[in-house]
Amino acid sequence: MKIGTNEVERRVQAFSEVCRRYGAKATHQRREIYRELLRTDEHPAAETIYARVRKRIPAISLDTVYRTLRLLEKKGLISRAGFLNEKARFDANTLPHHHFVCTRCGFMGDIYHKERDEFLALRDVSAMGTVNSVHIELRGICKSCQKNSRLKDNYFFAILIVISTI
Amino acid sequence: MKIGTNEVERRVQAFSEVCRRYGAKATHQRREIYRELLRTDEHPAAETIYARVRKRIPAISLDTVYRTLRLLEKKGLISRAGFLNEKARFDANTLPHHHFVCTRCGFMGDIYHKERDEFLALRDVSAMGTVNSVHIELRGICKSCQKNSRLKDNYFFAILIVISTI
DNA sequence: CAGCTAAATAGTTATGATTACTAAAAAAAA
DNA sequence: TTTTTTTTAGTAATCATAACTATTTAGCTG
Ligand SMILES: [Mn+2]
Ligand SMILES: [Mn+2]
Ligand SMILES: [Zn+2]
Ligand SMILES: [Zn+2]
Numbered sequence: 001m002k003i004g005t006n007e008v009e010r011r012v013q014a015f016s017e018v019c020r021r022y023g024a025k026a027t028h029q030r031r032e033i034y035r036e037l038l039r040t041d042e043h044p045a046a047e048t049i050y051a052r053v054r055k056r057i058p059a060i061s062l063d064t065v066y067r068t069l070r071l072l073e074k075k076g077l078i079s080r081a082g083f084l085n086e087k088a089r090f091d092a093n094t095l096p097h098h099h100f101v102c103t104r105c106g107f108m109g110d111i112y113h114k115e116r117d118e119f120l121a122l123r124d125v126s127a128m129g130t131v132n133s134v135h136i137e138l139r140g141i142c143k144s145c146q147k148n149s150r151l152k153d154n155y156f157f158a159i160l161i162v163i164s165t166i
Numbered sequence: 167m168k169i170g171t172n173e174v175e176r177r178v179q180a181f182s183e184v185c186r187r188y189g190a191k192a193t194h195q196r197r198e199i200y201r202e203l204l205r206t207d208e209h210p211a212a213e214t215i216y217a218r219v220r221k222r223i224p225a226i227s228l229d230t231v232y233r234t235l236r237l238l239e240k241k242g243l244i245s246r247a248g249f250l251n252e253k254a255r256f257d258a259n260t261l262p263h264h265h266f267v268c269t270r271c272g273f274m275g276d277i278y279h280k281e282r283d284e285f286l287a288l289r290d291v292s293a294m295g296t297v298n299s300v301h302i303e304l305r306g307i308c309k310s311c312q313k314n315s316r317l318k319d320n321y322f323f324a325i326l327i328v329i330s331t332i
Numbered sequence: 333c334a335g336c337t338a339a340a341t342a343g344t345t346a347t348g349a350t351t352a353c354t355a356a357a358a359a360a361a362a
Numbered sequence: 363t364t365t366t367t368t369t370t371a372g373t374a375a376t377c378a379t380a381a382c383t384a385t386t387t388a389g390c391t392g
Pocket of ligand 3: 102105106
């Protein structure tokens with residue numbers, strides 16, 4: 001489910017504009033890292049992104065890759081996937097979806113679950129491989145933490161871009 | 167959903183016997199680590215287990231804790247939970263279940279999903295807190311990996327003990 | 333289109349959880 | 363008890379990720 005080149009460029013452009021609008025700098029490095037993630041559906045690890053972006057920006061530092069990935073994640077433009085004892089995997093697909101992960105080679109494919117009650121038997125899954133285990137985590141804020149609440153992180157980047165695309 | 171003291175001791179005993187039967191040594195350290203995990207339902211991290219076991223075995227090393235946790239996991243007696251950028255959390259509850267995790271304090275509670283299609287609205291969840299996001303990973307072996315397959319790890323410890331308990 | 337200034341980067345070092353290493357200790361068998 | 367093999371304690375290494383700091387640059391000003 002890769003998006004086309006035009007849409008990739010449209011989103012990179014939107015990203016640049018939103019950056020400027022909110023006082024963040026739309027640097028070459030940031031654009032290339034984001035573009036690299038928009039281009040692919042294979043959920044690359046940080047090292048992979050680093051290797052690929054380096055072809056176009058040979059002097060880019062690994063630190064910049066990690067820093068930018070954190071920024072994009074904080075702003076809701078990308079998400080982080082994967083389980084413990086694995087490298088983090090990044091995803092610019094902001095549609096709600098789940099993942100099939102091969103525990104042997106690391107292949108990570110998207111699962112869309114309209115019929116949520118049968119996700120184990122979804123065509124998408126059986127086409128990709130055999131399911132051995134299902135991991136579900138519901139993440140949120142527990143009762144006791146809700147009492148001493150604080151302000152949330154801002155997702156303004158994501159909101160602007162997602163709204164303009166759907 | 168903690169299990170009683172009798173059941174804890176019964177399982178530690180079963181573990182010792184199964185160890186001997188399969189040529190693994192039922193050491194004091196192993197028994198105490200496993201007992202510590204059987205005793206609680208709070209999914210402690212490795213450091214937490216280390217701290218607790220140290221009260222009874224002051225000279226135990228952190229390495230032994232990690233090594234034993236890996237062993238117990240490999241044999242299917244415990245499972246590892248948690249997402250990326252979190253410490254691993256361990257669980258001796260071998261019933262199939264999911265987790266609610268508080269992203270602020272780390273509280274991890276068990277979710278049983280008889281009605282799988284409505285897991286977002288489960289009583290258990292709403293009693294614990296507010297869900298912000300659902301993470302599902304279906305883990306298994308992809309088509310291309312199934313071709314060059316290898317032998318699986320043995321789960322004989324788990325099989326023996328689980329069968330005798332249910 | 334220079335010059336300005338806050339923000340971002342490159343290159344490097346540090347961190348923190350987990351794993352590996354090795355001499356010494358201990359469990360189980362004989 | 364003695365022997366043999368596994369396991370441990372203590373410590374060093376690893377690996378992904380984050381922090382640090384001098385230098386560079388994006389975007390503004392005129
Ligand atoms: Mn995805
Ligand atoms: Mn649990
Ligand atoms: Zn695979
Ligand atoms: Zn909490």
